[in-house]
Amino acid sequence: MRIYGVTGWKNAGKTGLMERLVTEITGRGFSVSTVKHAHHSFDVDQPGKDSHRHRSAGAREVLLASGRRWALMHELDGEQEPPLSELLARLAPVDLVLVEGYKRDSHPKVEAHRAETGNPLIAPDEPTVRAVASDVPLTLDRPVFDLDDTRAIADFILREVGL
Structure with a gap:
């Protein structure tokens, strides 16, 4: 499976x-x-719904299914967060998996950057950042795209992964 990331600060x-x-x-x-x-606790379930009640009762996994989609919720119950590789292994095969976050993992990434946030670039210290998509012009040792030039960024990613 081909994997490419989008990373950056909040x-x-x-x-x-x-x-x-x-x-x-x-x-x-x-x-x-x-x-x-x-990076925070999240919940895709709603209090009062049957699946939430199952989890609250102590179910380790709850699989919710309908004629349109299914979702599996897995409680870690104090275990370590699984590595990205383990999560990717749970996905059905596709042409490309886009990963948001995981800035320190080893897969290649495009960094999203907005100058107004005042955050420093990740790219200079992170070789897995192969390009930057920014709302301001930048001079770097790797490609820089306009943050809104989705077509060019997609072309770059698809070339990088061989699609």
Whole structure:
């Protein structure tokens, strides 16, 4: 499976770029899945719903299924967060997996950067950042794209992964 990341600091435009890339790349006929890393506790379930009640009762995993989709929720119960490689192994095969976050993992990445956040670039100290998508011009030792030039960023990623 081909993997490419979108990384950057908070409010850098990662999620918007991910959304546009998924639309652009699937529009070209490729299958895409995504993995999003969250640094905080999150819940995709709603209190009062049957699946939430199952989890609250102590179920380790709850699989929720319908005629349109299914979702598996797995409680870590104090275990370490699984590495990205273990999570990727759970995905069905696709042409490309886009990964949001996981800035220190070894897969290649595009860094999303917005100058207004005041955060430093990750790229200079992180060789896995192969390009930067920025809202301001930058001079770097790797490609720099306009943050809104989704087509060019998608072209770059697809070339990088051989699609």
